[in-house]
Amino acid sequence: MKLIHSEQDIDALRRSAQAYAIASAWSAAGLFEALAQEEPLSANELPADTRAIEITAPILAHIGLLAGDGEKWTLSTAGRRLFEADALSLESAEDNLGDLSRLDQVLENGGPVCGPDGESRVTQVGVREKDPENIRRFQDFLYRRSGDSAAEAARWLAPLLTPNAKVLDLGGGHGRYGQALAEKGFAVTLFDLPLCIDYARQRYGNTFEYIAGDFMQADLGGPYDAVLISNIVHGLGPEENRGLVSRVSAVLKPGGWLLLKDMFLDDSGIGPENAALFGLMMLFYTRQGRSYSVREMNDLCGACGLGEIRHVRVPDAGFSLLLARKP
Ligand SMILES: C[S@@+](CC[C@H](N)C(=O)[O-])C[C@H]1O[C@@H](n2cnc3c(N)ncnc32)[C@H](O)[C@@H]1O
Structure with missing residues (x-):
């Protein structure tokens, strides 16, 4: 801006x-x-x-x-x-900007924001589980926008893995990242909430194995050669992320890789712009989410027993990839 x-x-x-x-x-x-x-x-x-x-x-x-x-x-x-391209299917001004107009209340009381009916508009990292239409629209939106980032994530992961490696796409939603990995020859498991899995299955059929459940509690399957966590950590609080990455670390094979894809802040905590502004959406629509810095993610991976951490910023696309390896 x-x-x-x-x-x-x-x-x-x-x-x-x-x-x-x-x-x-x-x-x-x-x-x-x-x-x-x-x-x-x-x-x-x-x-x-x-x-x-x-x-x-x-x-x-x-x-x-x-x-x-x-x-x-x-x-x-x-x-x-x-x-x-469906990019002009915007939510109404009330949905889009009505919530923003309630920032006064959010500043006073904290997020998530409440709608005009006083009901919390909290999501599970973007998904309102009781609202199938919202899920479809949200997953379509993410699908439409993730062609380049899915290809980029697969491009960075592929040279680290052997052919036929088992990869978990955790919170994989619409499945486009899983598809990019499957195209590289990997055996992909897509894990998400039940309605999102139904939706991904309609699009991708037998391309993946599917596991429906809550990634904080359910068996994640495995062991895996790699786990992708794309656009998830920003929706969770620090302790939740620690729990999630520990669970992922436990299902990685020795030598396996975690790939975190997200909009990470630089060490100044001020930029890049998209990461800083995205934090506002997390304040509005999650209980504890926010944008995290690369340093915080390094610390998180280290605390969960992962090493060999590499960070790649993809500037034109406005996101980062962070790779970490289980010893
Ligand atoms: C922002 S979307 C990211 C989708 C995809 N990974 C991407 O980068 O486009 C977050 C995904 O995490 C899933 N999710 C959120 N909380 C979850 C939970 N507790 N268990 C399983 N999946 C969850 C949502 O259903 C949604 O598909």
Whole structure:
């Protein structure tokens, strides 16, 4: 993000939040969908309040999602590409920004955030177990965004393993990381909560072995030559992570590797930006999660008996890989 030097910079921050709220509300109201299916439409042809469209459509055109002449509107080339990739399926402004507006309460009382009904909006590292529709949407979102990171994780792990090695993808969710590892010839076990396993099985069938359960308590199977823990540790507290990594260490073969993939903070604790900001989502939607630094992860692995720790930052993709070996 841009550094703040002036009141104008604060205005710019507010304008970004406003534009995001508009895109969210348009998505929830099905307005991108309406424009994707029709010839250019004027404000009064869209299924919403005409004045509200007249005021918000130019703002979406300004950020490049719509194209139009001020009278009729259509999706821009970028807007259509994003719409077709499902990247404009945003939650409503209330879901997206309503929670943010309750930051006052979170600062006072701590997270997780409560919805307007007063109910906690806590998740299990992103998943609301009682809400199958939420699980599907969340896993689709992660699947869509993990092509490069799954390939990168498999690329780093592969040279450390022998052909046919047994790999556990813990909290593997949608299965795209497991798929990248299976493509390298490894025998992959996907472990996740039961509804997520059902969902991954629909996508990947017999590509993996599956174990459904709570990774804090259930038998993790094994022993394994490697275990991948991707985008999990940020959702857990320090003691929970210690418990989880100890459990993983116990199912690794001697010489086996743990691969942690996440957005880790550098030792300053301030950056990179995506890791710092992601901590806010963990404050909102988990009981104890936060972004961790590479040093904290080194200490965690050491405390769980793992060594030979290597850290690889993948800057363009905004995440890190941390490898640690069981002696
Ligand atoms: C943020 S997603 C990460 C999915 C995938 N590893 C990735 O990097 O895209 C967290 C995953 O952990 C799973 N999970 C959370 N708590 C769990 C638990 N106690 N036992 C098993 N799986 C759990 C969730 O269901 C979800 O699929």
